[in-house]
Amino acid sequence: MATVNFTPQLERFLTAPPATVAGDTVKTVLSEVFADNRKLEGYVLDEQGRLRKHVAVFVDGKMIEDREDLSDPVGEGSEIFVMQALSGG
Amino acid sequence: MSERALVATRKGLFSLDRKAGGKWGLSPIGFRGDPVTMALTDPDRKNVYAALNLGHFGVKFHRSEDKGRTWTERVVPAYPEESDKEKAKSLVQIWSLEHDGNGGLWAGTIPGGLFHSPDGGESWRLNEPLWNLPERPGWFGGGYDDAGIHSVCVDPRDPNKVTVGVSCGGVWVSEDAGESWNVRSKGMYAEYMPDDRREDPSIQDPHRVVQSPADPSVLWAQHHNGIFRTVDYAKQWEDISDSARPSKFGFSVAVHPTEPDTAWFAPAVKDECRIPVNGEVVVSRTRDGGKSFEVLREGLPQEQAYDLMYRHALDVDSTGNALLMGSTTGALWISENQGDAWQLLNAHLPPVYAVRFDK
Numbered sequence: 001m002a003t004v005n006f007t008p009q010l011e012r013f014l015t016a017p018p019a020t021v022a023g024d025t026v027k028t029v030l031s032e033v034f035a036d037n038r039k040l041e042g043y044v045l046d047e048q049g050r051l052r053k054h055v056a057v058f059v060d061g062k063m064i065e066d067r068e069d070l071s072d073p074v075g076e077g078s079e080i081f082v083m084q085a086l087s088g089g
Numbered sequence: 090m091s092e093r094a095l096v097a098t099r100k101g102l103f104s105l106d107r108k109a110g111g112k113w114g115l116s117p118i119g120f121r122g123d124p125v126t127m128a129l130t131d132p133d134r135k136n137v138y139a140a141l142n143l144g145h146f147g148v149k150f151h152r153s154e155d156k157g158r159t160w161t162e163r164v165v166p167a168y169p170e171e172s173d174k175e176k177a178k179s180l181v182q183i184w185s186l187e188h189d190g191n192g193g194l195w196a197g198t199i200p201g202g203l204f205h206s207p208d209g210g211e212s213w214r215l216n217e218p219l220w221n222l223p224e225r226p227g228w229f230g231g232g233y234d235d236a237g238i239h240s241v242c243v244d245p246r247d248p249n250k251v252t253v254g255v256s257c258g259g260v261w262v263s264e265d266a267g268e269s270w271n272v273r274s275k276g277m278y279a280e281y282m283p284d285d286r287r288e289d290p291s292i293q294d295p296h297r298v299v300q301s302p303a304d305p306s307v308l309w310a311q312h313h314n315g316i317f318r319t320v321d322y323a324k325q326w327e328d329i330s331d332s333a334r335p336s337k338f339g340f341s342v343a344v345h346p347t348e349p350d351t352a353w354f355a356p357a358v359k360d361e362c363r364i365p366v367n368g369e370v371v372v373s374r375t376r377d378g379g380k381s382f383e384v385l386r387e388g389l390p391q392e393q394a395y396d397l398m399y400r401h402a403l404d405v406d407s408t409g410n411a412l413l414m415g416s417t418t419g420a421l422w423i424s425e426n427q428g429d430a431w432q433l434l435n436a437h438l439p440p441v442y443a444v445r446f447d448k
Binding site for chain 1: 143144145146147149162165167168170174175177178179180
């Protein structure tokens, strides 16, 4: 199981509590979270399932490399942070 | 005269209301701190729509059913999947929003999309006939990375007739509610293109296109390279730049609701110098179809001014008497005598993206 934490900046717009879910890639983990929170998906991913340009995802402290398919691996007990990138202003 | 207008800005949406005694009052009605790219009020004055462009979290669409007191997030337009995921488009901005004349909405978007919602933003459908035009991939961005549809004109006499303005993709007209489209940019020219493509109708950059409510065959365009007008539903555009004062460059245009020959513009120096001519903010007005222009300046700053008016930042109300204008440097002015004199309502707003009287 991995733990997913969302930037508190999202609380301005919707509820995004931490979640502990199963999955072996960023994509499968986030899909689990979004299954219970469809609105949140549109804030993190675009309609093609890609990470939004000014959103950054870290897995155990490392920024993910695959922003299109979110294939970066997630380990048992991994901690994932979904942050807003400073590039967005 | 209109009693209310919406002011969409870089940092929130405002309502401008006429108070007792005729004084105008400006109040924030939502999205404090967030960019609101477009807003629209339903003809019944009840429902209000707002399009947001959150820097990090994407484009959002909200509807209020109580004149802007409370808001609910609705669905946003979505672009289709493509086999090459890297090339698939995603929504960058809702740039225009109009009633379709049948209770639904049209939204023009960046990149280059036209979407229709039959249900007030509960759902959206991409207009595929326009999206699939062979010319569409040749459209390119003007001011943004991608092309965008900033003007959607719905014929008040026949809502099946829809005209869109694209930067940079020209003017397109449908006579069957969007089932098919024809380019109608003949007469426009593009000085930013090589000579052999100067008059290519599909790469023109009309900054803003508006349609005369009184005579829908008359349309006005403030184009990147000048001011154009058509009297035959865009079959042929006439260049009226030579008579424009003090310049032919700008972004916005507003047309009088009952006088097709009367229109207003907010001129700037030229494309490579987007500031007011001589540091003087003025509005130009023609009453004779562009044969001559008056330069209106009473009540507007006449020295050291850098206010630029974006393409949706000048509007005229349904009587043709009141004009509202907002600038990139956060000034908001109103005129209640067709532009003869202006009153500053606020000098310190966020950059103004769009102003709209309730109509």
